[in-house]
Amino acid sequence: MNRRWLLFIPLAGFLVLAVMLWVGLGKDPSSRDSALIDQPMPEFSLTALDDPTVTIERADLLGHVTLVNVWGSWCPTCKDEMPQLLALRKAGVRILGVDYKDTRVDARDFLNRFGNPFELSAFDPDGTLGLDLGVYGAPESFIVDAQGVVRYHHTGYIKPDDVKDTILPEIQSWSSS
Amino acid sequence: MVLFLRLGLILTLALATLSARAAIEVHTFDDPALEARYTRLIDELRCPKCQNESISASNSMISKDMRAQVATLLAQGKSDDAIKAYMVKRFGDYVLYDPRLEARTWLLWGGPLLGLLLGGVIIWRVVRARRQSAPGQLSAPERARLEALLAAHEEPSRSREHPND
Structure with missing residues (x-):
């Protein structure tokens, strides 16, 4: 019996490992799947950014697909993301802005200068909702469906191409179901 | 000049480590x-x-x-x-720096052991194959042929040994 093919096992092992490592090299190390995908949006109760007497809760999200955007006036990429969010709002997307680790004054100033794409604006100075969402840096965005289930996670900033290529199709696919 | 630059650099680095240390808060x-x-x-x-x-x-x-x-x-x-x-x-x-043992991670945890077992099996088989093909371990037909050859060589030599019988 010819067992010569057994000699190729180490080569095959090497090739498998090489391909896996090669694929790993091309991946963005900071982008990670959220642990919340297909999980209910965590309960929260935060005050509105422009009015400390108004509370915004998880129940306010129900009934519509919502894009939850975690941002802060201290975050330079959030400024670059604003035109994309404004475009999404123009396209009829409902956006909840979570102002993460910020001050009301700075946040309002930021929105006055760069535009306000948020239908709902929650103020999260201690990052409690941020922590529950597993946010490790702003901006981060989540798509929450009408039943309050997290369906999509976007790490980092929404690039101009992402609006049409990923965010709008995702919103639409969860709106129809 | 170079000395000043070096001193400046050392001082900057020293201050940087100080501020980095100061930023780590203490939970008591x-x-x-x-x-x-x-x-x-x-x-x-x-x-x-x-x-x-x-x-x-x-x-x-x-x-x-x-x-x-x-x-x-x-x-x-x-x-x-x-x-x-x-x-x-x-x-x-x-x-988690220490991944949990579950269906998804068994290969991660069992991989080294699996490799060890596989290597052990391969070594055992190679050793066994070597031992079987070692000199003196002839198959039945080979043995028969060897005996025939030895017999053929022994006959004439014996006749030469005792030429005067």
């Missing part, structure tokens, strides 16, 4: 056992913002928050496993 516990658990937990949890740093070593905003949260949960009397599960629920398995 009344119970030394709780403090020991805190120290171990923040070493075992991985900073989600960083590539390879525990939350005890990292100075990022999220690590600071996570340390505070670990301290809070410890003070609430949560178990180590519950605290880890709390973090995994939010940040995924990425935060």
